[in-house]
Amino acid sequence: MTATADRADTRHAPRKRAGNGAAPGNGADDIGLDALVGHAGYAVRRFQIWIFQDFIKTLGEVDIRPTQYSVLTVIGANPGLSQMAVAKRLGIERARLVHLLDSLEQRKLVKRIRSKQDRRSHALHLTAQGETALTKFKRLAAEHERHVEAKIGKENRAQLLRILSGFT
Amino acid sequence: MTATADRADTRHAPRKRAGNGAAPGNGADDIGLDALVGHAGYAVRRFQIWIFQDFIKTLGEVDIRPTQYSVLTVIGANPGLSQMAVAKRLGIERARLVHLLDSLEQRKLVKRIRSKQDRRSHALHLTAQGETALTKFKRLAAEHERHVEAKIGKENRAQLLRILSGFT
DNA sequence: CGCCAATTGTTGTCGTCAACAACAATCTTT
DNA sequence: AAAGATTGTTGTTGACGACAACAATTGGCG
Numbered sequence: 001m002t003a004t005a006d007r008a009d010t011r012h013a014p015r016k017r018a019g020n021g022a023a024p025g026n027g028a029d030d031i032g033l034d035a036l037v038g039h040a041g042y043a044v045r046r047f048q049i050w051i052f053q054d055f056i057k058t059l060g061e062v063d064i065r066p067t068q069y070s071v072l073t074v075i076g077a078n079p080g081l082s083q084m085a086v087a088k089r090l091g092i093e094r095a096r097l098v099h100l101l102d103s104l105e106q107r108k109l110v111k112r113i114r115s116k117q118d119r120r121s122h123a124l125h126l127t128a129q130g131e132t133a134l135t136k137f138k139r140l141a142a143e144h145e146r147h148v149e150a151k152i153g154k155e156n157r158a159q160l161l162r163i164l165s166g167f168t
Numbered sequence: 169m170t171a172t173a174d175r176a177d178t179r180h181a182p183r184k185r186a187g188n189g190a191a192p193g194n195g196a197d198d199i200g201l202d203a204l205v206g207h208a209g210y211a212v213r214r215f216q217i218w219i220f221q222d223f224i225k226t227l228g229e230v231d232i233r234p235t236q237y238s239v240l241t242v243i244g245a246n247p248g249l250s251q252m253a254v255a256k257r258l259g260i261e262r263a264r265l266v267h268l269l270d271s272l273e274q275r276k277l278v279k280r281i282r283s284k285q286d287r288r289s290h291a292l293h294l295t296a297q298g299e300t301a302l303t304k305f306k307r308l309a310a311e312h313e314r315h316v317e318a319k320i321g322k323e324n325r326a327q328l329l330r331i332l333s334g335f336t
Numbered sequence: 337c338g339c340c341a342a343t344t345g346t347t348g349t350c351g352t353c354a355a356c357a358a359c360a361a362t363c364t365t366t
Numbered sequence: 367a368a369a370g371a372t373t374g375t376t377g378t379t380g381a382c383g384a385c386a387a388c389a390a391t392t393g394g395c396g
Contacts, residue, residue, distance in 0.1 A: 038313075039309065066210075070210060082373075091217070095354095098376085167215045252344060286392070
């Protein structure tokens with residue numbers, strides 16, 4: 001399988017840049033993304049990764065991840081909701097919410113109370129400890145939000161929220 | 169799932185009915201997100217999920233996912249890159265890129281060629297089949313992009329790209 | 337030159353997350 | 367009462383990111 005010295009020279013197409021010999025030393029700094037630029041999904045994905053990493057880092061001292069935070073705030077604002085309602089509202093699989101709540105309940109932040117009206121469902125509430133913790137989480141989340149402002153600009157962040165307001 | 173074009177349910181404060189009786193029948197339509205509104209990360213996450221789902225669905229007939237598409241476009245625009253360079257440029261773990269390329273190479277869209285300059289690295293190229301396939305993928309991706317425009321508005325999409333241009 | 341560190345691709349593990357499927361308990365409908 | 371739907375739960379699958387370890391190869395440096 002060696003040989004093939006001639007290689008037929010497939011020079012018919014790409015007159016782009018970067019020849020044929022892999023450029024490992026290339027620091028990836030001058031690689032053109034070309035067609036990728038102009039794709040909303042790509043930019044949004046990269047931005048979302050950045051935002052989540054900053055959120056996780058900023059709320060790192062309290063060990064709260066974005067999804068956990070969203071669950072806590074929704075329960076805090078609407079005590080007594082069922083797991084189904086929370087899952088539907090946040091776009092989480094109810095199977096996934098089970099594990100999230102297991103963790104939050106173990107940490108004494110949330111409690112599940114069997115509903116008397118519908119004994120299939122659980123009424124979700126914050127514990128007293130959970131309430132005080134949530135206020136701290138919100139303070140840290142606000143700090144994270146300021147990081148976002150510092151990153152893209154206050155005005156741009158406001159426009160972003162306006163543009164995406166339909167997805168909340 | 170269902171579109172739910174616009175659902176501006178900006179109801180004010182949710183009566184914190186401390187009732188302990190879970191409301192399972194609640195269609196989650198009138199649950200206040202409260203504190204969650206105003207968090208850039210939440211809006212961006214929901215938007216990104218929507219975008220990816222539309223991308224996957226629109227490119228479903230050719231079975232190409234967003235990450236695969238990004239790899240193909242980068243290789244197509246910069247033939248001969250090493251795996252390391254591609255991984256670094258797209259923010260993908262090089263370990264992850266291995267599997268992506270295994271799949272794309274199996275589908276005869278990409279080929280790895282041992283570099284003569286640095287025999288550790290592979291020069292990545294599109295196959296002839298891969299080139300023609302990519303033009304079709306780009307056509308479908310453009311269609312997806314039009315879906316985004318239809319969803320948030322042409323002007324808003326342009327602003328979004330401008331705001332997030334620093335993350336590409 | 338020869339040895340040691342770094343790089344590249346690869347394999348493997350672990351944890352997160354979305355999408356499903358199946359199930360018991362419980363409601364709702366008929 | 368029987369049939370069907372809903373709720374919470376468990377489990378599986380697959381995409382994805384973060385690491386760690388490894389062989390082959392390259393480059394640096396004495």
